[in-house]
Amino acid sequence: MAKVKVAVNGYGTIGKRVADAVALQDDMEVIGISKTKPNFEAQVAALKGYDIYVPETSKEAFAKAGLKVAGTIEEMIEKADIVVDCTPGKIGVTNKALYEKAGVKAIWQGGESKDVCPISFNAEANYDQAYGADFVRVVSCNTTGLCRAIFPLDQKYGVEKVRVTIVRRAGDPGDIKTGPIDALVLDPVKLPSHHGPDVKTIMPHINITSAAIKAPTTFMHLHVLNIKLKKDCTADDVKKLFQSRPRIKLIDGGISSTAEIIEFGRDLGRSRNDMWESCVFKDSVSIDDGELYFFQAIHQESDVVPENVDAIRSMMKLEMDNLKSIEKTNKAMGIGL
Numbered sequence: 001m002a003k004v005k006v007a008v009n010g011y012g013t014i015g016k017r018v019a020d021a022v023a024l025q026d027d028m029e030v031i032g033i034s035k036t037k038p039n040f041e042a043q044v045a046a047l048k049g050y051d052i053y054v055p056e057t058s059k060e061a062f063a064k065a066g067l068k069v070a071g072t073i074e075e076m077i078e079k080a081d082i083v084v085d086c087t088p089g090k091i092g093v094t095n096k097a098l099y100e101k102a103g104v105k106a107i108w109q110g111g112e113s114k115d116v117c118p119i120s121f122n123a124e125a126n127y128d129q130a131y132g133a134d135f136v137r138v139v140s141c142n143t144t145g146l147c148r149a150i151f152p153l154d155q156k157y158g159v160e161k162v163r164v165t166i167v168r169r170a171g172d173p174g175d176i177k178t179g180p181i182d183a184l185v186l187d188p189v190k191l192p193s194h195h196g197p198d199v200k201t202i203m204p205h206i207n208i209t210s211a212a213i214k215a216p217t218t219f220m221h222l223h224v225l226n227i228k229l230k231k232d233c234t235a236d237d238v239k240k241l242f243q244s245r246p247r248i249k250l251i252d253g254g255i256s257s258t259a260e261i262i263e264f265g266r267d268l269g270r271s272r273n274d275m276w277e278s279c280v281f282k283d284s285v286s287i288d289d290g291e292l293y294f295f296q297a298i299h300q301e302s303d304v305v306p307e308n309v310d311a312i313r314s315m316m317k318l319e320m321d322n323l324k325s326i327e328k329t330n331k332a333m334g335i336g337l
């Protein structure tokens with residue numbers, strides 16, 4: 001069977017990882033990536049053998065930098081079966097008319113509002129809804145982490161309510177412009193943060209509210225979760241449940257910080273030290289007064305990447321069974337090892 005042709009529009013933190021993850025699959029291929037500037041990321045994309053497409057106005061700059069251009073972004077979109085839009089939040093939506101005109105399927109990221117398209121996506125919770133769909137939004141990194149924990153708990157024990165506080169990393173490691181460098185910033189002041197409502201775009205029946213604070217760190221986000229379940233269970237039951245999930249990693253071995261998790265990723269030899277799984281601190285899982293508590297860390301640069309691969313498989317009808325798609329993606333990327 002011919003491989004599905006995937007174009008990655010926007011080759012930054014998420015886009016470059018999505019391109020590499022797609023390239024590892026045997027049922028899809030990267031037919032091009034887009035870059036606006038001939039910077040180091042464009043140089044690496046060329047070294048990796050990706051065809052680079054650019055805005056018409058950037059062609060001269062790429063020629064001056066000695067970087068070969070395969071065509072314009074519009075030409076890339078024409079050649080694709082599906083575009084993964086990884087442009088910055090609120091820019092992606094401006095590309096919608098382009099995708100509609102080309103008659104190409106598209107996936108947006110969590111920086112876009114839920115109104116960009118009717119379907120928001122998480123591979124474990126609502127893969128079926130995206131089956132054959134033309135437009136899908138993969139929810140944000142924190143929302144993805146929340147869905148991965150809440151969905152199995154709800155399936156097994158029923159979730160009465162979720163209360164979560166998110167300590168957000170302020171910027172990504174390569175981001176030299178974002179602050180704060182010495183403050184904790186309420187993000188936003190007025191509750192809830194977007195994460196609780198975003199979980200409801202996937203699981204509308206979940207009673208959830210969220211608060212978020214930006215902290216001066218780049219490694220990972222950290223969630224403090226409190227969940228009231230409908231059925232009784234022990235902390236060990238929850239640990240076993242999490243252990244059985246394909247994209248949750250129980251963290252122990254003396255690790256008590258996001259910095260050590262990233263070091264763990266480095267020691268595991270993972271590409272870009274990516275921790276694609278939600279990292280639940282094993283010893284934090286506890287039941288108190290009938291309510292569940294735990295900490296989980298989310299590697300914002302990578303956790304949504306396998307979700308994009310599964311979204312492609314669902315939208316392109318390559319696989320009906322979400323668990324089979326997740327297993328295939330995980331195996332190709334080395335997730336769970």
Ligand SMILES: NC(=O)C1=CN([C@@H]2O[C@H](COP(=O)(O)OP(=O)(O)OC[C@H]3O[C@@H](n4cnc5c(N)ncnc54)[C@H](O)[C@@H]3O)[C@@H](O)[C@H]2O)C=CC1
Pocket residue numbers: 009010011012013014015034035036037086087088089090091092109110111112139140141172300301304
């Ligand atoms: N960085 C993160 O932690 C996460 C980001 N997201 C979401 O993923 C999306 C992308 O975010 P990042 O990768 O962090 O952004 P980024 O800023 O690292 O990368 C965006 C790339 O798109 C390029 N670009 C800008 N305008 C463009 C256009 N009109 N056409 C083509 N390319 C264009 C930029 O030059 C840059 O290379 C956003 O919606 C964001 O909210 C989701 C999960 C985590």
Ligand SMILES: O=C(OP(=O)(O)O)[C@H](O)COP(=O)(O)O
Pocket residue numbers: 089110111140141142143168170171300
């Ligand atoms: O999707 C993310 O966070 P979110 O789940 O808090 O919206 C990413 O970390 C991007 O966040 P940013 O908007 O601070 O770059």
